[in-house]
Amino acid sequence: MISFNKLTKALFRDKVRVVNTFVSMEVVALLTGVVLAFFSSSKGSSFSAGIFAITFTISFFASVIMFFMLTVRQERVWTRNFYRLIPVSSSKFYLANLGSVFLNYLYFGIAQVLLLLIFNISGLISSFKYLDEIVKTLSEAKFPYQVIFSAILLIFIMVIFIWIFVTLIHLIVESISTFLPTLHEKIYRVILYVLVSFVVLKIAGYISNVSNNLFVEFTTSLDKADVANTAAASMLMASGYFTIAVIFISFINVFLLKKWVETDPRSI
Amino acid sequence: MxxxxxxxxxxxxxxxxxxxxxxxxxxxxxxxxxxxxxxxxxxxxxxxxxxxxxxxxxxxxxxxxxxxxxxxxxDMEKLFALKRHVVEEQIEVMYNNLTALQVSPDEVLEYLTTYIGQRKEQDNG
Amino acid sequence: MDNLLVIDQLTYKRNMRVLLSDVSLTIPTGSIIGLLGDNGAGKTTLMRLIAGAATNYQGSIILDGEVDKTTIKGMVSFSEQLSGASNDARMGDLAKFYDSIYPEFSMTNFNLLAKNFDLNLKQKLSQLSKGMRRNFVISITLARRARLYLLDEPFDGIDSMKRKKIIENILTWMPDNASVIVSDHHVSDIANLLDQVIIIKDRTVVNQIAADKIREEYNQSIEEYYESFYKEENDND
Structure with missing residues (x-):
């Protein structure tokens, strides 16, 4: 049986084409944005600030679109022969697909950082003269590393959570629709998606309510510590909370994949 | 084929x-x-x-x-026997078809000789 | 000959319909089997179940003593295995994907097959004509050294010269210990190729018989024999 790493790598490569095409389109958009900024910048206003605003906005929207595109690519994998006939266990398959999507988004994220740096190079250079001051402020003001770290961790886990949550809804709908007639299937599916999303969110809401009470008790006990630590601690708590949810939902997903979700007989 | x-x-x-x-x-x-x-x-x-x-x-x-x-x-004997067997099979088919048309054995031979003569001329000409 | 595939009392329902009902059959090692039946009789469904694309069935599918779905997937090469591949992928990319995923995939064999079919591996799936896509699918399918090949209507939309080429490639690349199940509704294309035929009608197997037995005992061509199963129904209507 093929190793997890090899499978993840192959699934990564399978999706990376989309990322590459999309990033090259984004570069065109960025270049256009910069040219527009150049012509529209009046004397006196800061050119580099204008570029920063434009490039950041483009990158933000690109990140949102990329997220959706990768979600679609991820979901396609569950029901297509091309992927489902690969001789691996359902759990390995599930994790490799999730991993490949995550790595692609990470790769896209790194590309965004590099692109933003390159397009804002003039602004960066001009801010070098304040470098000493920046470093000084950071060291004096006790830069809240723990907050930054826990915020990044939380973002990562939230992103994964959204993906597996979408998968959960998709797989539940797939499983149920095999028991429904094919007549008017599209209508059924739309209703099912709404219904399943509603029910799952209700259940999730109930569970989170219960655990939230524990959560609140814990954070109030930290009241006396300083603000940064409290923020970091609550974000860490949230990360842990979502991690548990991710693991729990993943178990359900793998189960559905293994027992109920078949490939689409009509997919070409 | x-x-x-x-x-x-x-x-x-x-x-x-x-x-x-x-x-x-x-x-x-x-x-x-x-x-x-x-x-x-x-x-x-x-x-x-x-x-x-x-x-x-x-x-x-x-x-x-x-x-x-x-x-x-x-084994040349086997090969000769094979050839004879295959040829006889063909002749058997023809013979059966002709006798079904009430052609007598002697006539069969006569028709065959005449036909062979014609074919030889045709193929040479 | 040993039995490679044993299917026992297979029943499969989906979308509130019975798609296969009580199918039992055995397929010997090293044979080529024609799976014959009208559209919608259940040929593709049967292949999907054997390949492991569908799981919720009753009955058993045993391939060379194995029942585990993951193991079986590694032993079966199904011509529908490329369905759902991204259309923006080049044929060469997909072959590399297979090379990295399937241990029994042979890049050397694939390249020979692709060359034989005059495939330009730089082309994307979306650029291929129906016939070229079929040739690519056959190349990928035969480049896996599998135990069982499932070829679902491999000649659909292929002209007769190319059909012969596909048949030659099946004969060339099929390993000695493997069997092939090929479905078709132009029986005459594959009639000379077959050891046995399985006739499927109304979602179940109605007969399994040796091809030469049909010719020897019934004095019929496979096509006539196969059609006789469907004629009876029309006469009764």
Missing amino acids: QFDDKVPIYYQIKKYLYKEIIIEHLNPGDKLPAVRQLAVDLTVNVNTIQRAISELVEEGIIVTQRGKGNFVTT
Whole structure:
């Protein structure tokens, strides 16, 4: 049986084409944005600030679109022969697909950082003269590393959570629709998606309510510590909370994949 | 090669190999192409070729040498008998058809001699 | 000959319909089997179940003694295995994908097959004509050294010269210990190729018989024999 790493790598490569095409389109958009900024910048206003605003906005929207595109690519994998006939266990398959999507988004994220740096190079250079001051402020003001770290961790886990949550809804709908007639299937599916999303969110809401009470008790006990630590601690708590949810939902997903979700007989 | 859809394929392949031997496309002692190659050439199943060949082996027309392949026998008596058998089969068909038309044996011979004479002239001219 | 595939009392329902009902059959090692039946009789469904694309069935599918779905997937090469591949992928990319995923995939064999079919591996799936796509699918399918090949209507939309080429490639690349199940509704294309035929009608197997037995005992071509199963129904209507 093929190793997890090899499978993840192959699934990564399978999706990376989309990322590459999309990033090259984004570069065109960025270049256009910069040219527009150049012509529209009046004397006196800061050119580099204008570029920063434009490039950041483009990158933000690109990140949102990329997220959706990768979600679609991820979901396609569950029901297509091309992927489902690969001789691996359902759990390995599930994790490799999730991993490949995550790595692609990470790769896209790194590309965004590099692109933003390159397009804002003039602004960066001009801010070098304040470098000493920046470093000084950071060291004096006790830069809240723990907050930054826990915020990044939380973002990562939230992103994964959204993906597996979408998968959960998709797989539940797939499983149920095999028991429904094919007549008017599209209508059924739309209703099912709404219904399943509603029910799952209700259940999730109930569970989170219960655990939230524990959560609140814990954070109030930290009241006396300083603000940064409290923020970091609550974000860490949230990360842990979502991690548990991710693991729990993943178990359900793998189960559905293994027992109920078949490939689409009509997919070409 | 065209096959008759209603006759077992292995049987038609046997006939095909008989012919190849009689017209000396395959000489005594010659090696037959590999079974898979024959299958590809005739676009039939390997098992069908295998069945035809094993019947020829049973008849002594083909000899299998372990690890080397299949060869046409060098036993000339067997090969003469094969030719006679195949020719007689054809004649039998013709003879049966003609006697069904109430042509007497003597007449058959007469018709045949005349026909052969005509054909010789035609083919030479 | 040993039995490679044993299917026992297979029943499959989906979308409130019975797609296969009580199918039992055995397939010997090293044979080529024609799976014959009208559209919608259940040919593709049967192949999907054997390949492991569908799981919710009753009955058993045993391939060379194995029942585990993951193991079986590694032993079966199904011509529908490329369905759902991204259309923006080049044929060469997909071959590399297969090379990295399937241990029994042979890049050397694939390249020979692709060359034989005159495929330009730089082309994307979306650029291929129906016939070229079929040739690519056959190349990928035969480049896996599997135990069982499932070819679902491989000649659909292929002209007769190319059909012969596909048949030659099946005969060339099929390993000795493997079997092939090929479905078709132009029986005459593959009639010479078959060891046995399985006739499927109304979602179940109605007969399994040796091809030469049809010719020898019934004095019929496979096509006539196959059609007789469907004629009876029309006469009764």
